Amino acid sequence: MSYQTYRLWKALVVIIVAVLVGWATPAGYAWVPLPAAAAAVVIMLLIRRGVREVVVDERIYDIARRAARMAFQAGVLAMALVGATLLALSYGDYPHLETAGFTMVYTAAGLLVIYLISYACYSRKLGGKE
């Protein structure tokens, strides 16, 4: 299979999963997204095996790493700022925003904890320990 065919199959699988999830969730079949996503991952792995060319290399991982870092930094910062704003508002005229505020702030804090643990693990693995 050529790389172009692989990309077509990949796009097709993404579209099918998106349509399936988009239909199932409002229709009340909340269990559908999980097996659909799992099936999509398995299908993608099978399709990738059939590709003659190299489809993933260090540049792809580098791009993914940079994108993940940017998404993490922007996401955590936004969540912390919005959460803090919601909490500040909840102490005034909008007490119903308290739960949402705490959820966002705790999620941001949780992500930071996961980041620190992952950083420590990779630092040890890659010999960063003095």
Next chain:
Amino acid sequence: MPRARIGNRIRRLRFERGEMTQEELAARAGCTRQTIIALEQGKYVPSIELAFKIARTFGVTLEEVFQYEE
């Protein structure tokens, strides 16, 4: 402080080897064609491992492919 960059002669070396295609070089070096394109355009600096693989594909030393410019 002047900015250092890594230049390369991949395009010329491909030409000297009978116009080796980007696909062929990518397959032999174990990377994607897009990575070869990015390298030739100077948009991407490869890892030491990939740099060695590319140099060995051409049968030359690392410094004959990549140059450190200050």
